[in-house]
Amino acid sequence: MGIIAPSILSADFMKLGEQVRTLEESGCRWLHIDVMDGMFVPSISFGMPLIKSIRKDSRLFLDVHLMVKDPERYIHEFAAAGADSISIHAEACAHIDRTLQAIRDEGVKACLALNPATSVHAVDYVTDKLDMVLLMTVNPGFGGQSYIPAMTKKTRDMRQLLDENGCENVPIEVDGGINGSTIGESMEAGAEIFVAGSAVFRGDLASNFRKLSTRTLGEPQDDFVRIV
Ligand code: DX5
Numbered sequence: 001m002g003i004i005a006p007s008i009l010s011a012d013f014m015k016l017g018e019q020v021r022t023l024e025e026s027g028c029r030w031l032h033i034d035v036m037d038g039m040f041v042p043s044i045s046f047g048m049p050l051i052k053s054i055r056k057d058s059r060l061f062l063d064v065h066l067m068v069k070d071p072e073r074y075i076h077e078f079a080a081a082g083a084d085s086i087s088i089h090a091e092a093c094a095h096i097d098r099t100l101q102a103i104r105d106e107g108v109k110a111c112l113a114l115n116p117a118t119s120v121h122a123v124d125y126v127t128d129k130l131d132m133v134l135l136m137t138v139n140p141g142f143g144g145q146s147y148i149p150a151m152t153k154k155t156r157d158m159r160q161l162l163d164e165n166g167c168e169n170v171p172i173e174v175d176g177g178i179n180g181s182t183i184g185e186s187m188e189a190g191a192e193i194f195v196a197g198s199a200v201f202r203g204d205l206a207s208n209f210r211k212l213s214t215r216t217l218g219e220p221q222d223d224f225v226r227i228v
């Protein structure tokens, strides 16, 4: 599977609806939504009301990335707002096992996100509760940063670890600094879902999206597409 997940953190919020529609018309299936709380990361972005509005008018798979301390407090609310997947950070959550289960109990895909310096072994004892793994390929908090080269090896190591634990169908999502120059090595290392903020929203949205999409292989697996 190969998916480009444009991150609306880099969108023009005066034109958000228009930009989301343009992406949908360009064949986009996923939207990445970065929720920041000003605690786990310095910045504050947006939350449930925005997701609700997008959900109302869009069939995109809403991939919600919680850069939020103690995310267990908000799982129900983000699910109710319309998230299709929810990523929680291993570094921000004291009860990872329980929180992943809580996400699944809401009927939402459960994903564990890891900062660049966090070991791949953070997933060791929760592999049975994972629908996806998100590897940060920059330090979380801001769009427009450069891909950290060491994350290519980390992606390869994570792919191997997942495969060895019966998680062949659990895809790796990479987030940060993904563009035409970095997507190739990340894909080669085993990533299948590519978050792209500035590489999609800077300049001509539709053309940027199409160019990046032609670099990916195949369509999303059925259960990673929103069925309406
Ligand atoms: C960073 C966010 C990313 C960000 C990526 O903390 O999680 O999703 O929007 O932006 P680019 O693609 O510009 O690095």
Ligand code: ZN
Residues within 6 Å of the ligand: 007, 032, 033, 034, 065, 175, 195
């Ligand atoms: Zn993100």
